[in-house]
Each structure stands twice: as structure tokens, then as C-alpha cells.
Amino acid sequence: MSSNLYEGSIPPAIFHDNQVFSHTISVIVDNEAGVLARVVGLFSGRGYNIESLTVSEIDKNSQLSRINLVTSGTTQILEQIKAQLGRLVPVHNVIDLTSKGPSVSRELALVRVDVKDDLIDELFKISRIFTCKIVGLDKNSYVFEIIGKTARIDAFIELVSQIGSCEISRTGIVAISISRDS
Amino acid sequence: MTEDNLHSIEEELNGAQIVLKALQEQSVQVLFGYPGGAVLPIYDQIFKQNYVKHILVRHEQGAVHAAEGYARSTGKVGVVLVTSGPGATNAVTGLTDALMDSVPLVCLTGQVPTHLIGNDAFQEADTVGITRPCTKHNYLVKDVNDLSRVLHEAFYVARSGRPGPVVVDLPKDVVMDKGAYTTAPRGINRQRHKTYNPVTIPDRKKIDVAVDLFLEAKKPLFYTGGGVINSGPKASKTLTKLVDETGFPITSTLMGLGSYPSSSENWLGMVGMHGTYEANMAMHDCDLMINIGARFDDRVTGNLKLFSPNSKKIHIDIDASSINKNVIVDLPILGDASVALDDILDSWFKKSKLKNRSNLDSWWKKISKWKSKDCLKFSQVDQVIKPQFAIKRLYELTKDMETFITTEVGQHQMWAAQFYRFDKPNRWMTSGGLGTMGYGLPAALGVQLGNPGGLVIDIAGEASILMNIQELSTIVQYRLPVKLFIVNNQYMGMVRQWQELLHGGRYSESYTDSLPDFVKLAEAYGMKGMRVEKAENVDEAIVEMISTKGPVILDVVVDQKENCFPMIPSGAGHNQMLLGPEDKSQQPVSEEGMVLV
């Protein structure tokens, strides 16, 4: 049997695996009207998940935007998602940060905790451990700013929500690969 | 070189002039449209010129299907012009149809002036929003200075890569404003677009691997689709040569009919739900499946769990998202079918000299055993016309002419695919992916405009044809000698068949009462109407139809209860085909199958 059958492509065995993975994908697009609707419509129309989504212009002169999204699916679905994104006309580039090697991702959250006096010390202890800033305060409520990986923010919210009632506002993930070539 | 200096700026024109100039530059000769307030300036400009011929349809859906028929039979981009609001929404079914069947179209839609967009103005609809999921791409032009660039780009996008429909939404102020016209980038298909550049040249290493697999295969099969036809007539020629050189059997999808001559020995007939027994059994049993430009559609694969379990699969496609979507393949090859076929043929010539190929005798023996089942047999016994007989006779009596066939959707469509046989590409226009009743009549008029000397026949069902019957008026106005061959069973036959097989014969709402008298209907529109009710008169009726100079409706009154076989029931595999009515009691459709469409 020919040995190099699968060179440059994913072997079928991997496609047949039903395990679900979460991937962070960056899409570089022309910053034109409706481009976000195109991307989001693709996900809703084809029944894919979006777990997180951030969009912003990254280059004023050439009018490029970067869409970072976290999605999950089997390898077959993830490859399908990338292929579908890739054929949208205003898409320059689709980068699968999860499969392309080392990358960093960050998220920012603002968390307001409404807390009773006797639990304030406990709240501050947790916020020190997580090194988050207080960026706003009112009588018995504190707004914390926390930056980090999604899991770290989840952990912080989990802990402080046991202390007082919380209102949460999160940005969703921004991500970038570490080296230029990957 | 930047994008900008590829274009050369010419003169100042108003938007409507720019539209017509761009159409002319794109060599658009025929435009299918319907006027309205938002596009009046464009219609005014149409009035003032002679290059582009405008065809006034009677409904915007008809315009889009006509453009599809034109595009599919000529290989050119079909062009449509409709007004804002209801004009645009009426076009949506046609656009979706073109998207599903990869038909290159540019559809210009009128829009309310930019300052009114979002105000619920008269005849305003969010056209780019509505058509985003049913087009390959769409544009809203907000500045007249972008207009010519966008129009040229729309044509480029429509015809490049996997073709598809493109909408350009034109606010009324933009078509009235003055602005600069820029010519299309030179070498229109060769230039690099800033983002959209589909891969056309396949990876040569993979081609060589594919040919190694060809040589090793003991039970190979070509499975080809509409992609071969979309790739141009050369692809079909190369495919024919490749099949002859390799001696492999070949089957095609509904969309692929005609890319390989059906009169050849290696042809197994169509694959899929109503494909032939031999084609489906070969799909199931092959050890090498070579998919060129087909997309493993559910009508073709049947139950995916049972689909061709022991084959290595090669898939050549220009659209990466079609590969590994439904069926996981062993060797994906991204590229244009024509280029890939050339490369394969080249590699085959080199490699087959050096290496022994497998003997295919026992494979062909197996295939001829399947063929001997004669799965398309039917019996025309008394004078009640069998629909298969009618279509078979139509084929026999027209096969030596320059015939183009369109269809509506239903049993007659499947019988047409089974009994009308094609030896050339671009001769068969049917709504495959969307299955749009009402496609065939307007498509036929588009085909006729693209092929003035051709014999264009819509093989229709009486229910489907009523969905765009108003286009008879268009046919008469432009003196198009289209023939409408109505296979009239008074039932929505395909629905009735499913109700018989799956719903205990409860024929809920599938009988059409109060059908029009199609002969009088034809006459009311100013064309010839004929009816045939007896088998012995079928031939003379067909001969009279085709020898009539103008358009004709031939109402063929057929057996009301005939079913379309062979059939892979929903949820079944290729090797579980029902060959005829006597088969059906043996295999009740599974619960899983009942859910499927």
C-alpha cells in the first residue's frame, strides 16, 4: 500500500474519533459591514458552538479585524468549521491556535460583589490571592478587575460568588500565537 | 502592485450607467428581470442601450431560475435584476437553489435610498441580511465610486472556485449619483483577489498517490458530480478519456449526468436513492471510490453507517468544506476537476507503463450480474401510459437532436434522470440540492435563450409546473420554442409514493383536484396545447410536439399510481435497494429512516 497516502492531510482514524475538543481559532477578516454577521451566521446556521467571541479592528490602514473564537467539536467538526470560515469571501486567514503550537490567551472580567460587612476580609483575601484590582466601589459593593486565563477567572468567580451576590461582565478570549511562524 | 492600480479609472457616469457598462464589460448579453421603483433608473438605462437584452419574466423566482438555466447550459454567469423588498424576497428561493447546486449568478437587487435604510421605508427589506445565508457572497453598495469595482468582483466571486450566486444590493441614490467607472482587473480569473483565491492546482504528489491506488485497485469506481460539469467541457472530455484508459466503471450523481456519455460501456447509470441497482451495488462493494466533484449528499450515500464500508476513498473537490464533511476520505485532493483530471491522466500514462495494474475481470463480472437484474424494467401493457414509457419514447425520438432537458421536482424528475440519457455535459438542468418545484419551466426558457437552436424540453409534473406557470407568458412573448412535457398523474406523485411506502397509504393532500385543462391553458397563453391519453398515440404526439415551431404543452396523461423504482428507502444502505413494488413488504422502513427527508 502506498506509504505517503496521508501526507499533509489528517488521517481518517483521527476524523473517526468522536472525542470533543475545544479550540481557539483566530479569523483575520476585512473590517467591512456585515462580516461579523457572516461568521456568526455560519455558526448558527450550521449548528456549531461558539463558547467565546471577541472582535476588534487590528489594523486601521488595511482595515483588518481579528475575530477570536472558542469553539468545540470533534476533529471532523473543527476541520469543517475552519474550511467553512476559510471560504467566506472577506476572510484573509484562519488560524487554529490550539493545533498550531504555543499560544497565549487572556480574558478580562469585571466582577461586582455585593458583600455583608463580616465577609469583607474574606473577599479581600481572595482578591489578593488572585491579584486583582479594585476598580470601583460603593457601599458594600466592590468591582474587581481580573485578567487571566478563562479557568482562573472561572475560579475567582466561583469563590467570590460564595461570599456575596455577583454581577459579572467578561470580554471573552483574545489569543495570539507565541512565535511568528506558527 | 496594489489592488488600485490594477484598475484604470475612466470616466464619470451615473450609477445606472455604471451598472450597464459593467454588465457589458462582463459580456452579459441576457439579463432576466422585473422592474420596480427602486430600480427604475437602471431600467431607464436599459432602455437607452442595445447591448444587454432584458428578458421580462412574470415573477422574480422565475427570473432566477431562468438565469440558472441559462448559466448551466452555457457555462456563463446568469444575471438577474429585481426591485427592492418583494422583488428581492421573491428571488430568495432561486438564490438558495443556485447556492445548493453551485450555479454562478449575479443578482442585482434594488434598495431604498441609503438615508432611508433601516427606517422601514416603502418596499424596504434587509436584503443583505435575508440573502446572506443563501448566497455565496453579497454586497450592499453605499458609494457610487465603489459600484464598478463591486460589480466586477461579484462576477469574479460568482464564477471562481465553487460557483454560486452573488447578490449586489443597490440603493436608489447610489444608482442615481455620479461617480467614477473603473474597468475590471485585467486577466479577470488570473488576478489575485485580496482574500478570495480558491486553490485550483492540485498537489501533484497526491495525484501520484491517487494513481498508485488506481493501479492497485481490484474493484475501482468513479463517482462523479456536478463539479466536473462546472469545471467546463474540457473536464468532461478528460474524464471520458480517463475512464476509457483505465477501464474503470463510472457512475454519476443527479447533478453529474452528462459529464460521461451514458451510451458508453463503462457507464453504470446514476447513483443514489433512485439510482440504478448496479451503480449502488458498485458503490457499496468497491474497494476504491474516486469521487470527482461530488459531495456525498444524503440522496447519494443513504445510511452513512452502511456506506461503502470497504473502500478507500479519494475525493477531488474545489471546495475544501465539501471534503470530509459527510464522509471521511482517505485521500483528499483540493483543486479544479479539469486540472486534476489532466494531471491524473498524465500520471496514469507514466505509471501504468511501469507497473502492472490489477485485473478487473471479476469486478466487471460482478457488475454485469447486477446489470442483468435490469432494474429499470417496467411493463407497458395496456393503453394506460406508463410514465417511464413516455419518457423513454421522448428520449428515443429526440436523442439525435440538440436536446436540452430541464425538469421540475418529483417522480418525473427521477424517471427523467433514469430514462433520458445524456452524452454531453450542460444538457441536463434539474434542481438537485434544493429540490425546487417550479424550477423547470423558467429554467427551460433560460436554456432556450442561451441555446437558440436547441430543442429545449421541460419534463414536468402537473403539480410542479403550476408553481411558475406564469412564465408561459414570458415564453410566448419572446417566441421561445420551449416544449413542456407534462407527466400528468394528477398526484404529487413523489409525495404519494412516500405516503404509500411510509404512511400506510393515507394520501393526505397529495391529490390535486381542479387541475387546469392544460391544453386550454396553453391556448390561453397563446401557445399550442396537446394531450395524449393512450400508449399507442405517444409517439405521434411527441413527433408533433417536436416538429412544431413554437412552444407547446404536451399533457401526457399517465398511470396515477406508478411508483419510482429502484429505491433505497430512507435509512437503508446501498445494498438494501427496493427493486420494485413486490420488494416493499420485505423491508419496512426503520424508525430512524422515518425521520429522514
Ligand SMILES: Cc1ncc(C[n+]2csc(CCOP(=O)(O)OP(=O)(O)O)c2C)c(N)n1
Ligand atoms: C417548492 C416545493 N414544495 C414542496 C415540495 C415537496 N415535493 C416534492 S415532490 C412533490 C410532488 C411533485 O408533484 P408533481 O410535480 O406532480 O410531480 P410527480 O412526483 O407527480 O412526478 C412535492 C410536493 C418541493 N420539492 N418543492
